[in-house]
Amino acid sequence: MISLFGDLDWEVVAEITLRSLKVSGSAAILASVIGIPVGVFLSLYNFTGREFLKSIFNTLLGIPTVVMGLFLYLLLAPKGPFGFLGLLYTEMGISLGQMLLVLPIVVSITATSIEQVGEEIYELALTLGASRAQAIVKVLNEALPGIILSSIAAFNRAVAELGIALMIGGNVFVYGGFANTRVLTTAIQMHVARGEIDIAIVLGLILLSLVFAISWTMNLVKKWL
Amino acid sequence: MAQKIVILALAILTITFGLYFYEQNKKEGLNILTISTTTSLYDTGFLDEVARIFKEKYGIEIHFIAKGTGAAINDAKLGVSDAILVHAKSKEEEFMKEGYGVNRKIFAYNFFVIVGPKDDPAKIRGLSVVDAMKKIAEAGREGKAIWVSRGDLSGTNVKEMYLWEKAGFDYEEIRKESWFRETGAGMGQTLLYASNEKAYTLSDTGTYLRFKKAGKIDLEALVDKGEELINVYSIIVVNPEKGNKNFDLAMRFEKWLVTEGQEVLKDFGKEEFGIPLFYPAAEVLEKKIEPYYSWIVKYGFISGSECPKEYRYRAEDYDIAFW
Numbered sequence: 001m002i003s004l005f006g007d008l009d010w011e012v013v014a015e016i017t018l019r020s021l022k023v024s025g026s027a028a029i030l031a032s033v034i035g036i037p038v039g040v041f042l043s044l045y046n047f048t049g050r051e052f053l054k055s056i057f058n059t060l061l062g063i064p065t066v067v068m069g070l071f072l073y074l075l076l077a078p079k080g081p082f083g084f085l086g087l088l089y090t091e092m093g094i095s096l097g098q099m100l101l102v103l104p105i106v107v108s109i110t111a112t113s114i115e116q117v118g119e120e121i122y123e124l125a126l127t128l129g130a131s132r133a134q135a136i137v138k139v140l141n142e143a144l145p146g147i148i149l150s151s152i153a154a155f156n157r158a159v160a161e162l163g164i165a166l167m168i169g170g171n172v173f174v175y176g177g178f179a180n181t182r183v184l185t186t187a188i189q190m191h192v193a194r195g196e197i198d199i200a201i202v203l204g205l206i207l208l209s210l211v212f213a214i215s216w217t218m219n220l221v222k223k224w225l
Numbered sequence: 226m227a228q229k230i231v232i233l234a235l236a237i238l239t240i241t242f243g244l245y246f247y248e249q250n251k252k253e254g255l256n257i258l259t260i261s262t263t264t265s266l267y268d269t270g271f272l273d274e275v276a277r278i279f280k281e282k283y284g285i286e287i288h289f290i291a292k293g294t295g296a297a298i299n300d301a302k303l304g305v306s307d308a309i310l311v312h313a314k315s316k317e318e319e320f321m322k323e324g325y326g327v328n329r330k331i332f333a334y335n336f337f338v339i340v341g342p343k344d345d346p347a348k349i350r351g352l353s354v355v356d357a358m359k360k361i362a363e364a365g366r367e368g369k370a371i372w373v374s375r376g377d378l379s380g381t382n383v384k385e386m387y388l389w390e391k392a393g394f395d396y397e398e399i400r401k402e403s404w405f406r407e408t409g410a411g412m413g414q415t416l417l418y419a420s421n422e423k424a425y426t427l428s429d430t431g432t433y434l435r436f437k438k439a440g441k442i443d444l445e446a447l448v449d450k451g452e453e454l455i456n457v458y459s460i461i462v463v464n465p466e467k468g469n470k471n472f473d474l475a476m477r478f479e480k481w482l483v484t485e486g487q488e489v490l491k492d493f494g495k496e497e498f499g500i501p502l503f504y505p506a507a508e509v510l511e512k513k514i515e516p517y518y519s520w521i522v523k524y525g526f527i528s529g530s531e532c533p534k535e536y537r538y539r540a541e542d543y544d545i546a547f548w
Contacts, residue, residue: 011308019458022244025241026241026244029237029238033234033238050450074303077303077304077305078300078303078468079303079304079468083304088305089288089290089305144232164548170288170290171290171291172288172289172290173273173275173276174277174278174279174286174287174288175273175276175277175281176281177276177280177282177286178255178286179255179257179286179288190268190291192413193264193268193411193413193414194268194270194413194416194435195413195432195435195436195439195441196439197441221233223409224229225229225230225233
């Protein structure tokens with residue numbers, strides 16, 4: 001019997017680790033693509049309701065993942081308003097859910113780090129005759145460490161969360177299956193429920209290593225830039 | 226530097242979306258059956274085995290979503306699942322009455338056990354179920370015993386409510402008493418809690434045996450005999466008129482489960498635990514093997530049948546008969 005039951009199947013472990021990386025990685029990337037411009041906009045442009053918007057994003061920073069998972073489950077269920085998308089119990093569904101979860105992280109950290117280093121530089125660049133676009137590039141350069149940090153933080157929260165991965169992903173696993181959704185966190189939860197604590201610990205260590213490896217790689221990228 | 230950022234961003238985006246399109250293509254024409262299931266069935270690993278067989282033999286991916294009976298029924302109502310595997314007759318009847326479920330088939334049974342600490346402060350070892358429940362309540366009120374309930378509307382929890390009523394207690398009343406504790410968690414966690422607190426609880430056999438064998442709990446099976454403890458598992462297919470897409474596949478799975486699937490079921494876990502975790506029900510129903518037949522009829526049938534006529538839907542197309 002080929003089974004995870006009772007012993008460790010390294011092929012399975014590799015598969016779910018790669019899936020965690022893929023699902024949460026794309027969530028973080030999508031959130032960065034959307035969130036960084038929003039963060040820049042919030043920090044550099046003055047408009048009415050700006051402070052209000054910022055505090056909304058700050059509040060969303062702490063949204064519990066189970067609440068988010070519940071919302072999304074109801075929205076994405078076939079009889080829900082977005083059921084026609086067919087995203088429930090799919091990898092894409094988890095990615096999208098995690099993207100929504102970590103978007104406020106990207107926005108808030110980006111905005112904060114630009115405010116810390118950038119506002120004066122922005123004004124200065126403008127007075128020195130730079131165009132708005134040139135001034136923004138200048139500010140982005142200065143705030144880059146903070147922006148990269150926002151993406152790392154986004155990935156870390158996405159890959160470590162359980163609520164969305166479980167409620168939207170459903171922890172589906174079939175040997176040789178093409179539409180599996182089991183990721184590291186849902187696998188850990190399942191093995192704890194099954195009383196297979198040793199496997200859960202191994203998977204937990206892998207999850208920690210993954211978070212560490214990504215943070216480290218991003219540090220290297222920061223230097224390369 | 227700005228150029229480097231653009232290059233990096235483009236590279237990452239290309240790789241991500243490339244991967245997704247690749248995956249999407251692989252999934253074209255894939256047969257997927259979604260089944261919401263009770264955790265006690267899922268956590269044994271039996272359904273992993275079933276999913277593997279279906280993938281290898283028939284090229285069908287069965288997605289089992291482990292949720293507990295109450296949540297599995299909710300999944301089906303929201304149009305998520307094509308069929309459900311459950312073990313709580315009263316909930317199942319409700320589900321079919323509301324028009325969501327059809328073609329219920331009983332495919333397995335086993336027994337619940339009342340487990341407790343070795344020193345057995347309520348002195349229930351070997352008693353009948355009803356007497357044991359009475360003793361536990363008595364000892365509880367004297368401060369000598371603790372009862373742990375799952376309190377999560379799972380099949381096990383529903384059975385527990387039935388047992389309390391049967392022993393002459395009002396579940397809604399005793400759950401408020403201080404010796405009565407609810408975990409609101411799955412069976413595994415509830416067993417760990419009970420073991421820690423030296424408490425009694427009701428467990429399904431599979432989970433209890435696995436946790437016991439792994440040395441994670443210090444509890445003993447004190448009452449494991451009695452027809453009231455029978456645990457009847459059934460499959461209910463979601464009514465295609467309620468928006469189900471995979472009725473045909475679900476029915477073929479149901480047919481498999483009560484024929485070839487019975488062989489897989491029979492041997493599952495035997496080697497590891499010495500006793501089987503589930504007993505196949507098809508033969509018992511067909512040949513009326515006593516006493517189990519009478520017990521299944523009493524605790525698993527709805528109005529004298531595993532699936533009353535009004536809840537059947539085109540089952541003859543799949544050569545499925547109901548008892």
